[in-house]
Amino acid sequence: MFPLGSPIPGLVWAYRIKPGSRGERLSPECRMADVMTGDGFVWIHLNLAGGRVAGFLEQFPGLTPAAIAALTTHDTHAALAVDEKLIFGTLIDFQREFDAATRDIGWLHFGLSDTFIITTRLQPIRSVDKVRAAVEKNTSRYAAPLQIFEVLVAEFQRGMIAVVLELTEELNQIEDHVYGSEMRDERRRLTPIRRLIVRLHRHLRTMLLIMRRAAATDDDEMPDGVEDSLARLAGRLETVDQDVSALADRARLLHEELDSKQSAETNRHLYILSLMTALLLPPSLVTGFFGMNTTALPFSDGAHGTLSAFGFILISIFLSWLILRRTGIL
Template sequence: MSLITPAVPGLVWAYHFRSGTAPCTRLPLDMARSDLEVSDGFLWLHLNLADSRVAAFLEGFPDLPPPAVAALTTHDTHAAITLDEQVVYGTLVDFQREFDSETRDIGWLHFFASGKVIITTRLQPLRSVDRVRAAIEKNASRYQKPIDVFETLVAEFQRTMIGLVMELTEELNLIEDFVYDNAPRDERRRLAPVRRTVVRLHRHLRTVLTLMRRAAAVDDDEMPAGFDDASSRLISRLEAVDHDVYALQERARLLHEEIDSKLSSETNRHLYILSLMTAFLLPPSLVTGFFGMNTSSLPFAEGSGGTIYAFSLMGVSVFAAWWLLRRAGIL
């Protein structure tokens, strides 16, 4: 039994988009190397970096510059967008996806787009890429060039961000209901993961937005066809969700301050009660300490009724402490 080595190692899927209204074709995973040579339309190759042969395949891919190969095979965890000689390549932020669920873990999508091909690589399954594939299966006629696929990838990331903002908003609503309830509760443990997630979302979103603005400002002769219009639309989308994420971050910060304020007030109330108890008990303690001395000539030591006089003196000392506290405005 012989094992057949695929022509495209690490291939997750491949689509051939044709010009006009003709639908795109999903190429088989065991396609031949000759299927990559298309004269009509463009290709989308999505590769899994877990296959160690991907780097060698990309190095031999036609019209793929070495910096783009490095961007497609890197394991760096930071976003980047580079435009050079009418091609665009780099790394985008995405969210990982399990086989049966979606997560909030950050993932990284590496991409290269030219006039004839768009190549994407990843290490873990990602949300946005799978959603774009589903959109292509539903309506492939809207993708006329590789930049259209790139725009949809970033747009799906923005839609994912909106979904996460809604989820985090619901979590903050529940925390707020407990925080502003009459019963004091410490919700900092529930709030801390939400704040951490919001901060990470805002940091990565601001990075992508800055990169898109910088890419949109390069010379027109460096841009692939259609990138200028796509970048303008994407910047508007990212700015809108950036405003929502920033507002959510501020809301979480204010809620944390409110929790700290309530806890501080509760602590001060407990200290106030303890201070009053100390103030009331200190004079009787002085009286009992005085009469507890083993010295001669103590008052009320001779005769009957000494204990009653001592208790009366303790009561008078408590009343005197109460009067002084009222006079000072503490009570």
């Protein structure tokens, strides 16, 4: 059992936010009593690398076993549920390094009620840092934990838009090379882009589905304002998902164009090789004939036998070329 007098394990930050006034950032050494006493609501952000986080959440008042499981899971898929006036689940996001955001998929676990919002993660998450900076800049605009949750999803949408713009620019560059006069194989650049787009599209569709399903939950369990909030967020994500879907179609068409150009180039090489084979086959027969170690070969006794055989080779090449021209192959 987690000692109530011990500092909160895995604490990244904690804020007490009072509507209409400036919020307060709690001490890194704050305890359960510091979080649970006072007006307004609290936002607690935890690092799941801390081994005692699960024990702390089990002692946190207001959390159900299902919400605790959602906050401590290491599952890598989006989820959202409403139960006993609690909203909890997992959101997709982008991981963040010390100096910049990345395109690596990250997972933000959350649980919220009217008096708190708890978020947990394993790796630093881009949207959380953005929202924290916004909270510190203007705390008074956040009147409830649901607004923090809505801003987290909205910030993820902004991050998705930025990634879509970057991927669009990369596809523009690949497209210029694909449809250019110079033959270049851009599949090495295109393949990871297609893989990222497919992953983003898959996770976005999952988030849309779970938000719509949560919005259809029994009204007795739905906290006030959640249905409207989920509808707004689903509309935001639907717009981004359309952009990602358009990128997926564009990347697929580019890949098909690359395959088509590669097939055409391969066919051209095979055509040239076939022509060379057709032109050289009769001379090969001539040289094979005169190369037999048998008696009474033509020109074997004359002074210009080799020159005569060479003349036959040229004649056979000319005849082969003439036949190919007459048949329309050349």
